[in-house]
Amino acid sequence: MSPKTPTDELEQRRLWAEAQGGPDNVKRQHDQGRLTVRERIAGLVDAGSFQEIGKLTGSESYEGLALKHVTPAPYVMGLAQIDGRPVAVGGEDFTVRGGTTAALDKRKGGQGGFVEDMAHHYRIPLVNLIDGAGGSVTSAKRRGHAVFPGVDSFDRSIDLLAEVPVVSAVLGSAAGGPAGRAILSHWSVMVKGSSEVFAAGPAVVERSLGQKVSKDELGGAAVAVDKAGSIDNVAESEAECFALIRRFLGYMPQNVWELPPVVPCDDPVDRCEDALLSIVPEQRRRAYDMRKLIALVVDKGSVFEIQPTFGKALITCLARLDGHPVGVIANNPMVYGGAMDGPAARKQVRFVELCDMFHIPLVFLVDVPGFMVGLQAEQTGVLRDGMRAVYVASQATVPVVTVVIRKCYGMAGMATCHKRGLEFRVAWPSAEWGSLPVEGGVAVAFRREIAGAPDPKKREQELEEELRAYGSPMRTAAAFGVEDMLDPRETRPYLCRFVALAQSRLKTELGPKLKSGVRP
Amino acid sequence: MAREEIQSEVTGTVWKIEMKVGDSISDGDTIMILESMKMEIPVISTEDGKLVEILVKEEQPVSEGQAVAVVETD
Numbered sequence: 001m002s003p004k005t006p007t008d009e010l011e012q013r014r015l016w017a018e019a020q021g022g023p024d025n026v027k028r029q030h031d032q033g034r035l036t037v038r039e040r041i042a043g044l045v046d047a048g049s050f051q052e053i054g055k056l057t058g059s060e061s062y063e064g065l066a067l068k069h070v071t072p073a074p075y076v077m078g079l080a081q082i083d084g085r086p087v088a089v090g091g092e093d094f095t096v097r098g099g100t101t102a103a104l105d106k107r108k109g110g111q112g113g114f115v116e117d118m119a120h121h122y123r124i125p126l127v128n129l130i131d132g133a134g135g136s137v138t139s140a141k142r143r144g145h146a147v148f149p150g151v152d153s154f155d156r157s158i159d160l161l162a163e164v165p166v167v168s169a170v171l172g173s174a175a176g177g178p179a180g181r182a183i184l185s186h187w188s189v190m191v192k193g194s195s196e197v198f199a200a201g202p203a204v205v206e207r208s209l210g211q212k213v214s215k216d217e218l219g220g221a222a223v224a225v226d227k228a229g230s231i232d233n234v235a236e237s238e239a240e241c242f243a244l245i246r247r248f249l250g251y252m253p254q255n256v257w258e259l260p261p262v263v264p265c266d267d268p269v270d271r272c273e274d275a276l277l278s279i280v281p282e283q284r285r286r287a288y289d290m291r292k293l294i295a296l297v298v299d300k301g302s303v304f305e306i307q308p309t310f311g312k313a314l315i316t317c318l319a320r321l322d323g324h325p326v327g328v329i330a331n332n333p334m335v336y337g338g339a340m341d342g343p344a345a346r347k348q349v350r351f352v353e354l355c356d357m358f359h360i361p362l363v364f365l366v367d368v369p370g371f372m373v374g375l376q377a378e379q380t381g382v383l384r385d386g387m388r389a390v391y392v393a394s395q396a397t398v399p400v401v402t403v404v405i406r407k408c409y410g411m412a413g414m415a416t417c418h419k420r421g422l423e424f425r426v427a428w429p430s431a432e433w434g435s436l437p438v439e440g441g442v443a444v445a446f447r448r449e450i451a452g453a454p455d456p457k458k459r460e461q462e463l464e465e466e467l468r469a470y471g472s473p474m475r476t477a478a479a480f481g482v483e484d485m486l487d488p489r490e491t492r493p494y495l496c497r498f499v500a501l502a503q504s505r506l507k508t509e510l511g512p513k514l515k516s517g518v519r520p
Numbered sequence: 521m522a523r524e525e526i527q528s529e530v531t532g533t534v535w536k537i538e539m540k541v542g543d544s545i546s547d548g549d550t551i552m553i554l555e556s557m558k559m560e561i562p563v564i565s566t567e568d569g570k571l572v573e574i575l576v577k578e579e580q581p582v583s584e585g586q587a588v589a590v591v592e593t594d
Contacts (some may be wrong), residue, residue, distance in 0.1 A: 285560045312529060335529050337559035369557065439558060 091129025134176025532556025
């Protein structure tokens, strides 16, 4: 081709960019059940809002002095809007050399790069659409030397975590750098059946350890989301993935210097659900559906659960009360009676930090018998993970309210309260607490007395009954050891009032939150 | 029609089996109750259909993620 005018040439170069890796490679991408990066961006952002930046980047080929073709750089990025709010968005173009890095004067994105600089400079959220394989040994041949790790620094990606919401979607096979980039996010998502994430893929694993595993076995959602918890949520399709990203960002402020957005709410603030009266079974041994309880309290349809399949003894969700975003942390009595194990503790730590960073008040709905006990829990470090949850709760400065639904015991119970703040705790009549549950506790504290009794089993039961009588939450309320008791039906109005009150406080603490100390 | 395995969410022991093979079942129905951490933990169907297999017995220990029943979905 030989363009007639400079404007024609510009137009031609843009057309080459839009053609991506050519029809064959685009077809191959589609045949894998995956969208191209341009289709992904179009599916994610408000219609027509994408302003591409760096569209002309690529490798040119000439015949003599005549430009023949430009193969676009394998990364597409720019500015766009989601629900009318600006975001920086970018992703690898897998149809061009498998989304590997390009030899440009500076990086467009993927690990630092201009798209991350824009998010930092304009203080807007960043969305990474990850579909790249990372470093390759072939680059050493091209450059003539091996590059030292960190030549493409993660520093910007790390700094962004204290500034603006960062979301990563893993949409292909991410190994190495792109996998690492996915983890450096406030929230991440992958697509079931069509994306994987791992430190290294099956070929490297087989060579290193002799293990033969498929991509899906090694880094599919069943591992990365359900077991490892390295990616937060899973979507059934790319379209659902984009809907989830839009939803997540809807709870987030644009940056840490702003408050999260408030939406109009048509769910009455004074909605008092009778179902809350009977949701906690009278029999203390019976579990119940904590998700149902949450849904009865928060604004209808406002629950967005984070990590629903990891650390299942705990439920963490973003939700709204009278239109204001809140972070709800609830124990799940259906899984180990809600006891905090390592994964549940790690999930709580991450979620508390997320909400604290973005000025989202925290609501704890507590039913925790303590840290998880047993050989496996001890071997996997429940004490360190659990105490980290206590540490992080202590460092948070966002307003917290604690609603004790049933059990609140031990150090896991401490991790649900904000002692350094107002230490505002209210309880349902079904509540009970202590340093450890009466069962088990009696056996330890009265060991000699029980062993010496004519009928040890009977004596243990008598002691348990005697101590349980002191366990009424009303007694503690009378001593102002808990600030108030609620009729369960009053929970929604009470919490809506709390979150409205929190707004004045939140405004005084805008900006980054710098924390010192070594976390346990 | 598809066979869907129902898994235990927890490690514990089977306390009471509440349904029998051949029963029709709906999403949310309790198939059996396990005991774990001194709590009664129901195993709840996530499918609509027919209970075609129960893979455990009362008092048998089960581990997290273990298939305990099979439902044939409508």
